[in-house]
Amino acid sequence: MSNAYSKDLERWMPRLIAVWRASRGRTEGPEGRLTPQEVKEVAAGVKQLSLGLTRERQLAGARYMDDPRLLGAYLLFYWPVSYAQARQVLGELPSRPRHVLDLGSGPGPVAFAAMDAGGGEVTAADRSKAALTLARALATEAGEALATREWDPMKKGTELPEGQYDLITLGHVVNELYGATDEALKPRAALLESVLGKVKRGGSVLVLEPALRETSRNLLKVRDLLVERGYAVRAPCMYRGACPALVKETDWCHAERAWPMPRVVEELAKAAGLHKEALKMSYLVLAPKGESWPEPPPGRLFRIVSESLEGKGRQRYIGCGPEGRVGLAMQDKHRTEQNERFFHLQRGDVIAVTQTEAKGDGIAMGEGSEVRMVAQAGRGVPPPPREPDASATPPKA
Ligand SMILES: C[S@@+](CC[C@H](N)C(=O)[O-])C[C@H]1O[C@@H](n2cnc3c(N)ncnc32)[C@H](O)[C@@H]1O
Numbered sequence: 001m002s003n004a005y006s007k008d009l010e011r012w013m014p015r016l017i018a019v020w021r022a023s024r025g026r027t028e029g030p031e032g033r034l035t036p037q038e039v040k041e042v043a044a045g046v047k048q049l050s051l052g053l054t055r056e057r058q059l060a061g062a063r064y065m066d067d068p069r070l071l072g073a074y075l076l077f078y079w080p081v082s083y084a085q086a087r088q089v090l091g092e093l094p095s096r097p098r099h100v101l102d103l104g105s106g107p108g109p110v111a112f113a114a115m116d117a118g119g120g121e122v123t124a125a126d127r128s129k130a131a132l133t134l135a136r137a138l139a140t141e142a143g144e145a146l147a148t149r150e151w152d153p154m155k156k157g158t159e160l161p162e163g164q165y166d167l168i169t170l171g172h173v174v175n176e177l178y179g180a181t182d183e184a185l186k187p188r189a190a191l192l193e194s195v196l197g198k199v200k201r202g203g204s205v206l207v208l209e210p211a212l213r214e215t216s217r218n219l220l221k222v223r224d225l226l227v228e229r230g231y232a233v234r235a236p237c238m239y240r241g242a243c244p245a246l247v248k249e250t251d252w253c254h255a256e257r258a259w260p261m262p263r264v265v266e267e268l269a270k271a272a273g274l275h276k277e278a279l280k281m282s283y284l285v286l287a288p289k290g291e292s293w294p295e296p297p298p299g300r301l302f303r304i305v306s307e308s309l310e311g312k313g314r315q316r317y318i319g320c321g322p323e324g325r326v327g328l329a330m331q332d333k334h335r336t337e338q339n340e341r342f343f344h345l346q347r348g349d350v351i352a353v354t355q356t357e358a359k360g361d362g363i364a365m366g367e368g369s370e371v372r373m374v375a376q377a378g379r380g381v382p383p384p385p386r387e388p389d390a391s392a393t394p395p396k397a
Contacts, residue, residue: 104173327362
């Protein structure tokens with residue numbers, strides 16, 4: 001599987017292994033791969049992290065980055081995952097960020113993703129000194145400059161750094177802040193509001209979270225609090241009201257993308273008994289105060305927010321667009337050249353459709369419908385075409 005960032009990720013793998021070995025006081029080992037003994041050792045940490053951060057959640061907010069074994073497992077398994085997730089979402093930003101701050105950086109996967117996506121001056125901030133030390137070691141290994149600093153929003157005296165940024169990222173950290181109950185939602189929104197205050201006009205705050213039902217829904221609830229306070233979402237939402245995925249307790253919204261999974265990650269997943277095929281994450285790109293929602297291009301637009309829901313003789317998805325969250329369906333027998341696209345959509349694609357008919361609680365398309373790809377998953381939705389400038393001098397005949 002080849003993505004725009006495959007080569008970059010490939011270059012990071014030997015650096016991660018070299019920095020991990022050095023952090024464990026080892027000088028020997030095959031370049032760019034782990035020995036079977038190392039795989040076994042790291043996989044035990046990966047298993048513990050996976051249980052603690054996803055299934056049981058008792059590690060969320062705990063100091064696991066300060067345990068060298070768990071930090072090592074994070075570096076070799078979760079770092080490449082977060083890096084790839086961030087590269088995917090960074091592809092949707094309207095402009096290349098130069099001045100970047102990565103909060104809750106850990107050993108820096110999102111910081112380095114932003115750097116590889118064009119960030120010139122990048123600062124990584126976390127409360128874990130051990131994680132920041134590894135981030136600096138990785139920068140040295142890559143021959144890059146990375147500033148680091150201590151930051152803990154839950155502790156006085158470690159405020160946000162000075163300055164204004166083009167992009168501030170928070171990768172898988174928001175869900176670890178202010179506890180595990182609904183009481184955490186308001187302080188999380190308030191934190192994001194103060195972070196948004198440090199973003200330049202035209203810049204963005206990017207929040208990545210695990211694609212679990214609870215963490216995704218909590219991100220959507222925080223989104224709603226910010227939308228209520230007048231903030232605009234750049235991606236993935238096109239609906240400007242309260243998130244419709246929150247209406248039913250069983251719904252949530254996440255992205256899923258194919259990715260160039262490195263061999264080491266594959267080996268560790270297998271040894272830890274985990275399934276890790278597609279990249280799954282929830283994300284939000286927010287605009288600073290005073291900026292309006294991106295104007296969508298013309299047409300009746302929907303982002304595909306479900307997997308393919310094939311039924312008897314028909315294709316279905318859930319779409320979410322400027323008019324809300326809607327079931328979209330088309331019967332196989334109505335397939336034409338103009339709507340063929342509908343039968344091959346991926347979660348995250350944005351389409352424009354015509355000639356629809358209300359059916360149940362969704363809409364159906366027929367033979368006369370057109371289905372046009374507006375933006376493939378991972379690409380930004382293009383703005384509407386510019387009106388010709390009426391004041392411009394007409395060309396000479
Ligand atoms: C799951 S890791 C994410 C690391 C990296 N951003 C990524 O996307 O892979 C969560 C990070 O949040 C940090 N963190 C948790 N609570 C924090 C707090 N109160 N202040 C600062 N950082 C915190 C942890 O130290 C850890 O590095």
